[in-house]
Amino acid sequence: MGLLTDVLKEVPLSAELRKKIAKIEAENDGLKTENVILKDNLREAKAQIIKLEKRINEFTHNPELDETDILILKEIALTSDPAASYLAEKLNLNLAMVEFRLQRLIDIDYLSIWSIGGAERYSLQPKSREYLIKNNLIS
Secondary structure (H helix, E strand, O other): OOHHHHHHOOOOOOHHHHHHHHHHHHHHHHHHHHHHHHHHHHHHHHHHHHHHHHHHHHHHOOOOOOHHHHHHHHHHHHOOOOEHHHHHHHHOOOHHHHHHHHHHHHHOOOEEEEOOOOOOEEEEOHHHHHHHHHOOOOO
């Protein structure tokens, strides 16, 4: 039991007073346990906040688009869902490089990819259309 109970063992107390002391000590033990749980929850929440802040930074970080990326985005905006081979030919670029850049633009949510039994096609995401319009690259 608690320190108070040990001290009061020698003092004659009424049964009612002993019950009250026992109840208070039980509440105190419960609060200590709850405090430990809350501290653990707070530590976990802080760790989760750090993870989420990192994810937010990843999503809000606007990677720099170079001239080739912009050419690809502009051509996709002007062409109805072109294939990688069309873009490579139209922009006079190596197909492997175009495919690499297309995948990178997909990874950073500037493009989406789709296919219905044929060559993969590329479409602008709202983010890329907004970029092109804000920078007066398309009207």
